[in-house]
Amino acid sequence: MPRRNKITIVGAGNVGATAAHWAVQKELGDVVLVDIKEGFPQGKALDLAESSPVMGFDSNLVGTNDYDATAGSDVVVITAGVPRKKDPATGKFTSRDELVETNRKIVGSVTKQIVEKSPDSILICVSNPLDAMCHVMLHESGFPANRVMGMAGVLDTARYKYFISEALGVSVEDIHGMVLGGHGDTMVPLPSHTSIGGIPLPELLPEEKIEAIIQRTRKGGGEIVGLLGYSGYYAPSASVVAMVESIVRDKKRVLPTAAFLKGEYGYSDLYIGVPAVIGKGGVEKIIEMKLGDKEKQMLEVSANAVKDVVKLLPY
Numbered sequence: 277m278p279r280r281n282k283i284t285i286v287g288a289g290n291v292g293a294t295a296a297h298w299a300v301q302k303e304l305g306d307v308v309l310v311d312i313k314e315g316f317p318q319g320k321a322l323d324l325a326e327s328s329p330v331m332g333f334d335s336n337l338v339g340t341n342d343y344d345a346t347a348g349s350d351v352v353v354i355t356a357g358v359p360r361k362k363d364p365a366t367g368k369f370t371s372r373d374e375l376v377e378t379n380r381k382i383v384g385s386v387t388k389q390i391v392e393k394s395p396d397s398i399l400i401c402v403s404n405p406l407d408a409m410c411h412v413m414l415h416e417s418g419f420p421a422n423r424v425m426g427m428a429g430v431l432d433t434a435r436y437k438y439f440i441s442e443a444l445g446v447s448v449e450d451i452h453g454m455v456l457g458g459h460g461d462t463m464v465p466l467p468s469h470t471s472i473g474g475i476p477l478p479e480l481l482p483e484e485k486i487e488a489i490i491q492r493t494r495k496g497g498g499e500i501v502g503l504l505g506y507s508g509y510y511a512p513s514a515s516v517v518a519m520v521e522s523i524v525r526d527k528k529r530v531l532p533t534a535a536f537l538k539g540e541y542g543y544s545d546l547y548i549g550v551p552a553v554i555g556k557g558g559v560e561k562i563i564e565m566k567l568g569d570k571e572k573q574m575l576e577v578s579a580n581a582v583k584d585v586v587k588l589l590p591y
Contacts, residue, residue: 280335281305281524284346284394286386287355288317288339290509291402291516295353297324298517300335304524308346309339317341349394351520353427354413357382357403364505375404376588383409387416398523398558401426401534402516406459407582408589410534410547415591421536422558428459429532429549430515435496436465439489444480446472453477454532455493456549456565457578463549464574465490469565519554526556535559541567543579546586 283299285292288311296307311317321339328334338345346352357379383403390397399417401424403409410426417424432455441448453470457463467486470477477486492499500508522529533552537543540562541550553561567575 281351282308282349283520283524284308284310284349284352284390284397285355286310286352286390287357287403288313288320289355291507291513292353292355293320293324294509294513295355295516295520296320296337298514299520300324300328300333300337301331302517302521303333303335304517304521305350306336307338308349309337310341310343310346311339312341314341343389343393346390347393349390349397351400351523352390352394352397353400353402353516353520354383354386354390354409355402355516356386357409376408376585379403379405379409380412380589383412384416387413391417391419397423399424400516400519402512404459405585407534407547407549408585410536411586411589414536414547415589421538422560424536425519425552425554425559426459426534426547426549427512427516427519428463428534429455429551430518431512432459432463432465432493432496432549433532434511434515436470436489436493439492440470440472440477440481443485443489444472454551454565456532456551457575458548458582459534460581461494462574462578462581463494464571464578465493466565466567466571468568468571522554523556523558528553528555528560530554530563533559535562537562540564541575546579546582548575548579548582 283305288309309317309321317339321337325337401410406426406428414424437451440451450473455463455465467477531554532549534547534549535552551563552559
């Protein structure tokens with residue numbers, strides 16, 4: 277019997293547990309859920325495992341509070357960290373910048389423990405602030421940059437596509453587009469590279485409607501937090517599992533990924549969202565798109581915003 281892929285998900289909260297759900301439903305491999313709260317990952321794993329006879333998937337699930345069971349993982353998804361929250365007293369959201377120091381310590385510690393047990397793994401960051409935490413994982417792991425990436429663009433693009441489908445009343449399956457840049461308010465949706473069944477988006481929607489969709493996409497995470505009081509998890513977990521699937525099945529999908537740039541798009545030594553070929557080697561290729569002047573300007577704003585957060589790191 278061939279060896280099954282092994283996927284570790286650190287953080288058994290909403291995003292992590294739901295990612296495990298999507299992963300086993302797709303039978304991407306066996307899943308290890310790790311969390312510091314005793315009984316929590318064990319309970320989530322058991323509950324999900326008990327659904328396997330009903331849903332018909334055949335994957336092993338383990339919940340644990342340490343990292344021994346994660347040994348030999350092929351892919352590790354790190355969702356651990358403090359999420360964005362809305363302060364009920366002030367109504368203000370936790371800014372991504374405010375999360376840096378707390379989550380740096382958490383993500384750094386997790387990364388070290390993961391690397392000790394799975395030195396050949398590929399790491400996917402989901403923790404916020406996403407782009408900065410990718411730098412933390414790269415630094416603490418010592419891995420080559422192609423094996424450390426972040427999930428942001430898949431989620432941002434999914435929101436962008438859904439809002440377009442909602443506006444046009446068409447299937448999401450026929451919408452093709454991409455969002456570049458950092459994960460946050462400065463992300464860069466690309467209307468000029470967006471089509472619906474091959475028809476350019478600007479031919480189907482007026483400029484003001486497209487701009488409204490872009491702004492809603494940029495505020496997509498905040499909109500969910502405003503409604504729920506905490507971050508969304510269905511779309512984020514589905515998005516990271518799309519990346520996991522492309523890696524473990526070597527699908528070589530072109531996905532918007534927080535990747536470490538080495539001169540592409542004019543940036544170096546910086547994690548920023550760009551289209552990349554994702555396969556068993558991790559980020560196997562970064563694809564450079566032709567951008568218009570306005571798009572280049574937006575990407576520059578986004579890159580500068582990422583740099584400002586990365587500057588808060590001690591390395």
